[in-house]
Amino acid sequence: MSRILIVEDEAIIRSALRRLLERHDHTVSEAGSVPEALDLDPQRFDLVISDLRLPGEPGTELIARAAPVPVLIMTSYASMRSAVEALKLGAVDYVAKPFDHDELLETVARVLHQQATHRAEPPDITEPGGQRQTMIGNCPAMQAVYTRIRKTAPADVTVLIQGESGTGKELVARAIHQQSKRAAASLVCVNCAAIPETLIESELFGHEKGAFTGASAARTGLVEAADGGTLFLDEIGELPLDAQARLLRVLQEGEIRKIGSVETRHVDVRLIAATHRDLRALSKTGEFRLDLYYRLNVMQIDLPPLRDREDDILEIADVLLDKACQRHDREGLRLSRAARRVIRDFPWPGNVRELENALERGVILAEGHLIHPDDLGLSPGPRPTPAPRPPEPAGQTPGPSTSSGDSDGEEEPGLDEEDLSLEDYFQHFVLEHQDQMSETELAQKLGISRKCLWERRQRLGIPRKKGPRRSAS
Incomplete structure (x- = not known):
């Protein structure tokens, strides 16, 4: 059961918000101003929900005073300027009054979940051989x-x-x-x-x-x-x-x-x-x-599959690579930039076990001090179920449904040759936007999975350029 502090000078809004949160199993306390909130010690709570405009000091004053407890700002002045300023000062999120009850509850649940998971530390484990x-x-x-x-x-x-x-x-x-x-x-x-x-x-x-x-x-x-x-x-x-x-x-x-x-x-x-x-x-x-x-x-x-742990894949690969190098007495080996890109974007149907095997293969086959993509022996997995069609280009009338290139050459009834243009659109869209978008964003815009995006790149020979992501060195 989460403890929430509401800071709102209008008693009617404060009481209504309290009843809403208590109906969803939260323990709620109230304050009408920043000094009243400080008297209740906001650091004892899991979340502070504060109005932006309060008598005396504004609600944003609580952001630093309540830290590390997150502060969710409310305001009836729904302008981008006030939202951006509150977020710049460290507010965890921003909601405009009058707010939708479901939207507010969803925001509160998300913030509380993030706060709980942020403090989670990976557990230490002792293997059967005594290694930690x-x-x-x-x-x-x-x-x-x-x-x-x-x-x-x-x-x-x-x-x-x-x-x-x-x-x-x-x-x-x-x-x-x-x-x-x-x-x-x-x-x-x-x-x-x-x-x-x-x-x-x-x-x-x-x-x-x-x-x-x-x-x-x-x-x-x-x-x-x-x-x-x-x-x-x-x-x-x-x-x-x-x-x-x-x-x-x-x-x-x-x-x-x-x-x-x-x-x-x-x-x-x-x-x-x-x-x-x-x-x-x-x-x-x-x-x-x-x-x-x-x-x-x-x-x-x-447990999430490895393909959904995009930010973790390279970190896991580095740890597994160190272990493989020690087993085969090949200290100093590292992944090339190209190999890191392949590892990051591969769908990994076998998850961590498959990644470990690929790195073991790379350590054995590598010549010199770098492991290259060919050393890993990765190839596209089985073709997925046909994905939803990507969006039509702006200003173009959608044509009849057609194959996106995943068929084995069998034409579906009712399709004309001139309608088979989705591959051209896919290639044009990827080449035009890949410098500004990550692979995840490209896949979302196209309405396909990252695995499908990777496989189509391989099939069409579209190289992946480095976007605005973090360095993969």
Whole structure:
């Protein structure tokens, strides 16, 4: 529950705003002027919402006095000059009165989220070999992940980690375990997709001697081995239905029963599960138990794919490159400018794991002290689903729908040759605007994904010029 201070001299507006925020679970205090706000100590709050024009000192006086608490400025004088001045002085955002309730609530939620994620620090993790490392990345999506890890770890609840293959789900599980109350106990990691379906129940829950053919001795299961600690089940969407039923009993009753045994044993295990699949969708087709999904999804952590972490990619690449150089005794190798551009713009369907493999390949193949794009061995991935059509050029009447060049040469019925001009427009638009726009901005203007933009560049032979982005040296 967030604490918000409203600074507004008109009592009617102040009371209405307070009721609105309290209905959305915020704790609200009020002040009618800057001195009254200072008496309440604005640094005790999570957000200050202040009118610009107040009796005596203006609301912008609170920006420095409340720091590091963000100040959201309101004013009935909706001019660009007052907005720019407030932002220049350090206001986190600006809203004009009379404001739309939904818009104000959305702004407050965004500011509070940014404030929470801004303070998040990447967790330190100890690898099985004893080496320590820190999770890499400071993009907003990863900041949200760090915050969720910090809040979830001590709570001793079941966690579901969702993300594509290679995004680091096991790393997150280790971070949660090592920041939990069970850190001194074992973390047992199981890849459900790597165990044959006929053996998975025996692996997880154990068996008695003679329980089935080949069971020459009793075996302790991995769930029991994690007693007192944490069990991490990776790719839990691959778990057979019979094993799902047994796992559900572990979560509900804290009990296991070995295959071939009539006795139950109590276990105290925290479960962390991970998957790249949509478990809710699998439950609708009968492939995953819905009741188990609800038991698993007490806390959920969504890991972003590498292609959505544009600001982090080169930082991750530098760290992985250093490790690869150490493994192969090639200290001093670095990425060329061209290689850095390719790494930054590649879609990375295999995420961090694919990036690590590409850099390992580059370290092995590089001649001299630089790694060039050819050393990385990257090639465009499978073609994506056809993207929405880009906007028509200004002043031109839109023509009939046509292929954007992603077809395999098969013409669709009803298309004339003279209508096939979108590739020309794409090439013209990119060449004209790439000096002023980033790849993300170009893709948004064209109505396509960054991956599709990259692939079309490769197919049409359009070189990428360096825009106004930060240096990639």
